[in-house]
Amino acid sequence: MSETIEFQAEARQLLQLMIHSIYSDKDVFLRELISNASDALDKLRMESYRDKDLGVDVSDLHVELRTDAENRTLTITDNGIGMSRDDVVSLIGTIAKSGTAETLSKLREAQASGSEEATAELIGQFGIGFYSSFMVADRVEMTTRRAGTDGGVHWESAGEGTYEISEVPDAPQGTSITVHLKAEDAEDNLHDYADPSVVRRIVKRYSDFITWPILLNPTGGTTVEGAEADEDGEAPEAGDEPINSRKALWARPRSEVSDEEYAEFYRHVSHDWQEPLETMRFTGEGTFEYQALLFLPSHAPMDLYYRDAKRGVQLYVKRVFVMEDCEALVPEYLRFVKGVVDAQDLSLNVSREILQQDRQIQLIRKRLVKRVLQTITAMRGENPEKYDTFWTECGRAFKEGLLSDQDNTQAILEASSFASTHDPEKLTTLADYVARMPEGQESIYYVTGDSRASVENSPHIEAFRAKGYEVLLLTDQVDDVWVGMVGSYGSGEDAKSFASIAQGDVDLADDAEKPEGFDDLLSWMTTELADDVSEVRLSTRLTTSPACLVGEVGAIPPQLEQMMRSMGQ
Numbered sequence: 001m002s003e004t005i006e007f008q009a010e011a012r013q014l015l016q017l018m019i020h021s022i023y024s025d026k027d028v029f030l031r032e033l034i035s036n037a038s039d040a041l042d043k044l045r046m047e048s049y050r051d052k053d054l055g056v057d058v059s060d061l062h063v064e065l066r067t068d069a070e071n072r073t074l075t076i077t078d079n080g081i082g083m084s085r086d087d088v089v090s091l092i093g094t095i096a097k098s099g100t101a102e103t104l105s106k107l108r109e110a111q112a113s114g115s116e117e118a119t120a121e122l123i124g125q126f127g128i129g130f131y132s133s134f135m136v137a138d139r140v141e142m143t144t145r146r147a148g149t150d151g152g153v154h155w156e157s158a159g160e161g162t163y164e165i166s167e168v169p170d171a172p173q174g175t176s177i178t179v180h181l182k183a184e185d186a187e188d189n190l191h192d193y194a195d196p197s198v199v200r201r202i203v204k205r206y207s208d209f210i211t212w213p214i215l216l217n218p219t220g221g222t223t224v225e226g227a228e229a230d231e232d233g234e235a236p237e238a239g240d241e242p243i244n245s246r247k248a249l250w251a252r253p254r255s256e257v258s259d260e261e262y263a264e265f266y267r268h269v270s271h272d273w274q275e276p277l278e279t280m281r282f283t284g285e286g287t288f289e290y291q292a293l294l295f296l297p298s299h300a301p302m303d304l305y306y307r308d309a310k311r312g313v314q315l316y317v318k319r320v321f322v323m324e325d326c327e328a329l330v331p332e333y334l335r336f337v338k339g340v341v342d343a344q345d346l347s348l349n350v351s352r353e354i355l356q357q358d359r360q361i362q363l364i365r366k367r368l369v370k371r372v373l374q375t376i377t378a379m380r381g382e383n384p385e386k387y388d389t390f391w392t393e394c395g396r397a398f399k400e401g402l403l404s405d406q407d408n409t410q411a412i413l414e415a416s417s418f419a420s421t422h423d424p425e426k427l428t429t430l431a432d433y434v435a436r437m438p439e440g441q442e443s444i445y446y447v448t449g450d451s452r453a454s455v456e457n458s459p460h461i462e463a464f465r466a467k468g469y470e471v472l473l474l475t476d477q478v479d480d481v482w483v484g485m486v487g488s489y490g491s492g493e494d495a496k497s498f499a500s501i502a503q504g505d506v507d508l509a510d511d512a513e514k515p516e517g518f519d520d521l522l523s524w525m526t527t528e529l530a531d532d533v534s535e536v537r538l539s540t541r542l543t544t545s546p547a548c549l550v551g552e553v554g555a556i557p558p559q560l561e562q563m564m565r566s567m568g569q
């Protein structure tokens, strides 16, 4: 019995954009399907370690590609974890990612304004793997069966709003996806995906590093349909040898791996469509041996500022995939870091809970954090444009580290940048701020608020400007919290404390300049305004405004109060 089901609204919109997209490089659909197949094989192997009763043969896990020129199809098959009916409905029929609605509305705007570049970029942010098959197909079929369960599922759709789903009693375990190729691509020799040589080229380019064997039209099992015979009668592209070299990128000598290969690997581990901003490789030797290959993204992940944001890198043990999103290796404020850590001395069926306590993992994490902080700081010196991209996209998340990572506070401050009254366009480092401090200035002055415009016009700033003191303009919600916690920048004698220009009695004038004879007026005003303020003081911090409101030192700043309220506290 077949049932017709509607795609979730967001999924439908995204599919429409995909089908009619101007995305120029259609080849990437194959990369996405192979990436999913590879993930499914990883998951099955892990599952078989954890569940000895799964009863699945994991000795021959692989991906199989079959081209059929006659029927104009390409089929991608894996004998991985597979999906249940519920899995198919929720994983394929919906998009459950945080930030989807927001990104979709931006996408519609970009489309309406006809900006192809912005559209492509936004589509890329979804990392919409499976749906990309509709760029080349007018119909996609899928048969799948979850490992360890009985009945399989058949799924089919033309990508136009609905899909058909039915039961298949005798489906093989794993997933098989058949892409019915659009007729229009048949004429295009370079993009005829029913042509084995085209498929081979794409796999070489995009999926070479996949560690599972990828077979193209293997002779075993069913006969090779459509593979055109050579003069000598042999099917030229039929092969039982994998067409990918299967080498783990992080285990190959650095000089042998190209930027393009790193970029493809990054796309696989991050599910992102863009290039990475920065690639980091390092190893640990001695007692705890490990290799790490990490990336900074060139745009903020869609869910970066959502509570359920994914975090962590992939964990391997001696080249064997162990888990996705290993949180124990990456602190929350570095949740935009993606990549792989391959450790030598861990058990393969280690649990997430045990990892949190593991000494080796803690050491690797320490090293990883240091390395990322160094890389960000170095990037600012070597490639300011790259750094600016990083900072615009991920800076807000990064600064959360000032609240949670006491061991690295100074390194995080060092890697950070801030708006200041010194330059209306450019951000400053704290080191540069301190270098500009005039004689007599003891503290790093700052003001917090909602936007640069609002804090720049703040009456609190006037006297500081007049004195030639630079003021940091901190406008992210997180700024309010860390400035109160961090205390100072630098160490030892050179440490400079942070001082809010809107709190307490910032004394900018010499005593002699203080006007006298206002005591009666001030105590009268304090009594009259008792319901609203705790004290009325004479100030030397104003030059043109008659009065301003200041908070007490140590009081909760208004922005923080607001932030705590919006977080439901």
Ligand code: ADP
Pocket (backbone or CB within 6 Å): 032, 036, 037, 040, 078, 080, 081, 082, 083, 091, 092, 127, 128, 129, 130, 131, 174, 175, 271
């Ligand atoms: P992503 O890979 O970024 O999660 P996709 O659209 O590529 O997004 O895939 C959506 C989900 O569908 C995957 O996360 C996975 O759970 C499931 N899926 C897709 N392809 C397969 C497959 N070959 N085997 C098992 N599950 C799959």
Ligand code: MG
Pocket (backbone or CB within 6 Å): 032, 035, 036, 129, 130, 271
């Ligand atoms: Mg995918």
